[in-house]
Amino acid sequence: GENVEQHPSTLSVQEGDSAVIKCTYSDSASNYFPWYKQELGKGPQLIIDIRSNVGEKKDQRIAVTLNKTAKHFSLHITETQPEDSAVYFCAALSSGNTPLVFGKGTRLSVIA
Amino acid sequence: EAGVAQSPRYKIIEKRQSVAFWCNPISGHATLYWYQQILGQGPKLLIQFQNNGVVDDSQLPKDRFSAERLKGVDSTLKIQPAKLEDSAVYLCAGGTGNTIYFGEGSWLTVV
Numbered sequence: 001g002e003n004v005e006q007h008p009s010t011l012s013v014q015e016g017d018s019a020v021i022k023c024t025y026s027d028s029a030s031n032y033f034p035w036y037k038q039e040l041g042k043g044p045q046l047i048i049d050i051r052s053n054v055g056e057k058k059d060q061r062i063a064v065t066l067n068k069t070a071k072h073f074s075l076h077i078t079e080t081q082p083e084d085s086a087v088y089f090c091a092a093l094s095s096g097n098t099p100l101v102f103g104k105g106t107r108l109s110v111i112a
Numbered sequence: 113e114a115g116v117a118q119s120p121r122y123k124i125i126e127k128r129q130s131v132a133f134w135c136n137p138i139s140g141h142a143t144l145y146w147y148q149q150i151l152g153q154g155p156k157l158l159i160q161f162q163n164n165g166v167v168d169d170s171q172l173p174k175d176r177f178s179a180e181r182l183k184g185v186d187s188t189l190k191i192q193p194a195k196l197e198d199s200a201v202y203l204c205a206g207g208t209g210n211t212i213y214f215g216e217g218s219w220l221t222v223v
Contacts, residue, residue, distance in 0.1 A: 102154030
């Protein structure tokens with residue numbers, strides 16, 4: 001089955017700097033890669049996703065890149081703000097009814 | 113559009129007791145998931161429903177966990193009897209296609 005590795009497990013950046021979180025996946029059939037943000041005491045919230053026919057997607061300060069050959073994808077947050085502090089999860093999904101498989105999460109701290 | 117509703121939000125029980133969690137997904141979302149999230153880890157799928165049929169329950173500890181989704185709408189997850197290691201957040205999610213939306217979760221502490 002699919003296995004998703006996520007790095008780093010913790011990340012601290014100064015406000016205004018960029019943050020990058022990287023994930024690798026094992027199943028070459030995976031074709032959908034969402035990123036979730038989870039704040040303390042809340043459920044994961046979908047912030048951006050990318051499909052396998054696209055190499056990059058951007059939404060304001062966040063962007064995701066996908067390298068299918070290397071089987072890795074990354075989340076980029078620019079001009080970080082204190083409210084970006086949260087745990088971020090990457091995930092991968094194969095076609096059909098297979099479940100979404102999550103990475104172990106990255107705790108991002110943005111220091112004002 | 114209303115989000116995924118879950119209740120109770122918090123529950124503390126003693127080991128060997130039972131507990132039930134309820135979920136009402138976003139209207140029209142045929143697929144419903146229950147995930148278990150242990151502190152410091154990513155969510156792990158317990159069971160997936162498509163309408164009222166089970167698609168995947170391979171990770172559900174069936175000796176103590178059960179779930180149902182009558183009429184293809186809301187769902188209940190039950191744990192009986194609970195163990196200390198069941199302490200976690202139980203997340204319900206729903207979706208159409210690939211996109212999955214999570215509820216706020218039900219936080220279970222087993223003492």
